[in-house]
Amino acid sequence: KAGVTQTPRYLIKTRGQQVTLSCSPISGHRSVSWYQQTPGQGLQFLFEYFSETQRNKGNFPGRFSGRQFSNSRSEMNVSTLELGDSALYLCASSLAAGDTQYFGPGTRLTVL
Amino acid sequence: AQSVAQPEDQVNVAEGNPLTVKCTYSVSGNPYLFWYVQYPNRGLQFLLKYITGDNLVKGSYGFEAEFNKSQTSFHLKKPSALVSDSALYFCAVRDISNTGTASKLTFGTGTRLQVTL
Numbered sequence: 001k002a003g004v005t006q007t008p009r010y011l012i013k014t015r016g017q018q019v020t021l022s023c024s025p026i027s028g029h030r031s032v033s034w035y036q037q038t039p040g041q042g043l044q045f046l047f048e049y050f051s052e053t054q055r056n057k058g059n060f061p062g063r064f065s066g067r068q069f070s071n072s073r074s075e076m077n078v079s080t081l082e083l084g085d086s087a088l089y090l091c092a093s094s095l096a097a098g099d100t101q102y103f104g105p106g107t108r109l110t111v112l
Numbered sequence: 113a114q115s116v117a118q119p120e121d122q123v124n125v126a127e128g129n130p131l132t133v134k135c136t137y138s139v140s141g142n143p144y145l146f147w148y149v150q151y152p153n154r155g156l157q158f159l160l161k162y163i164t165g166d167n168l169v170k171g172s173y174g175f176e177a178e179f180n181k182s183q184t185s186f187h188l189k190k191p192s193a194l195v196s197d198s199a200l201y202f203c204a205v206r207d208i209s210n211t212g213t214a215s216k217l218t219f220g221t222g223t224r225l226q227v228t229l
Binding site: 004006033035042043045048056058090092098100101102103104105106108 | 144146148153154155156157158161202206216217218219220221222
């Protein structure tokens with residue numbers, strides 16, 4: 001069974017731009033969570049989606065948003081990019097909310 | 113609020129020796145506990161989890177972890193380390209008693225394991 005896939009793997013943007021990251025969960029998994037990983041803050045929870053509904057949200061500004069489609073694929077969007085948004089963005093999927101999360105390889109976002 | 117502490121930034125061990133990576137947690141209710149490993153430029157790879165039952169949990173690649181409720185610890189162990197075990201290890205907790213945040217994983221800061229010949 002294929003694992004979690006994330007596209008693109010690498011992105012370079014400039015301040016003020018917006019970006020959309022994509023995540024395809026493991027087949028049959030209905031829950032998708034997003035995390036931000038930075039050297040300074042470590043791994044921080046962004047949000048979780050289950051059956052196209054956001055169930056939980058971390059402490060991030062409104063510039064960070066996401067959605068989930070009927071096929072469980074998820075996207076996250078960051079608007080008005082700031083230098084501090086440079087990070088590895090990780091997507092994780094699980095069969096249902098609360099189950100073991102399996103992570104994708106991440107998208108490395110660099111904001112210049 | 114739930115939290116995880118990994119008190120060691122780095123653990124150094126010689127190949128063939130046993131290794132321990134420490135983790136303590138804090139939750140208001142009953143915890144689900146996890147260990148993940150991260151290799152350079154890769155995502156997190158699931159190693160093992162504790163939900164309930166036997167306090168000694170066995171996972172992938174010969175790793176195991178011991179849940180100690182009185183000490184609120186969940187240390188990762190391996191009887192004989194390999195050079196290929198060198199990576200960044202994360203402990204994570206989920207508070208299952210809080211249905212509002214049941215899926216939120218809270219991670220420790222990570223411990224870098226360096227295994228040398």
